Amino acid sequence: MATGRATFPEKCDSEGEATRDVHNGEGVVAQEVPHTSWYAVQTRSRHEKLVARQLEGQGFMTFLPLSQQLREWSDRRKIVEFPLFPGYTFLQMFYEPQARLRVLRTEGVVSFVGNHGQGIPIPDQQIEHVQTLLSSKVPIESHPFLKIGQRVRIRGGALNGTEGLLVGQDSDRALVISVDLIQRSVSIRLQGYEVEAV
Numbered sequence: 001m002a003t004g005r006a007t008f009p010e011k012c013d014s015e016g017e018a019t020r021d022v023h024n025g026e027g028v029v030a031q032e033v034p035h036t037s038w039y040a041v042q043t044r045s046r047h048e049k050l051v052a053r054q055l056e057g058q059g060f061m062t063f064l065p066l067s068q069q070l071r072e073w074s075d076r077r078k079i080v081e082f083p084l085f086p087g088y089t090f091l092q093m094f095y096e097p098q099a100r101l102r103v104l105r106t107e108g109v110v111s112f113v114g115n116h117g118q119g120i121p122i123p124d125q126q127i128e129h130v131q132t133l134l135s136s137k138v139p140i141e142s143h144p145f146l147k148i149g150q151r152v153r154i155r156g157g158a159l160n161g162t163e164g165l166l167v168g169q170d171s172d173r174a175l176v177i178s179v180d181l182i183q184r185s186v187s188i189r190l191q192g193y194e195v196e197a198v
Helices: 048-057 097-104 124-135
Strands: 006-012 018-023 029-032 037-043 061-063 066-072 077-083 088-093 109-112 141-143 150-155 163-167 174-179 184-189 194-197
Touching (some): 037 124, 048 061, 048 088, 061 124, 097 109, 124 163, 124 174, 124 184
Antiparallel strands (some): 006 018, 018 029, 037 088, 061 088, 066 077, 150 194, 163 174, 174 184
């Protein structure tokens, strides 16, 4: 005889998020919280920050990687923040029809990144690696997306455990971290870091 939990039809909580009641085998019904995943949305040109702000205002957790660049004009110099992945913003959500529609109706959003505009989850680890790089304050820059190369992991220091592709040789080595779904990458110089093959 098969054993396990019986699931009941989906319901919506007060915020419109889908939930399920789960029978635990002892006559007690508990509410199962769905797992959220990271998704990428494509934005209109130069709308990344606006989209991130609006999605946060709707209660979504967002991630917009930014890099600082020094810009010079004839009369002044200024540090300006630019999206590391132009045209994209990330958000964490439970992917269901109502939430998807709310995102698509947000000003500046073009579509979810995936097959035929259907969002495809991004592995948590890929987002976490980019977040680790940004929080460590190491110099970071955009890099052409790579599908090939030796995968390595940094050992020790603030970036311990961060994985990516090793490119370059000797003193010019760099670690490239990619977000596969949007085919964008970032790189950091590996001088002073010890790496090991994964």
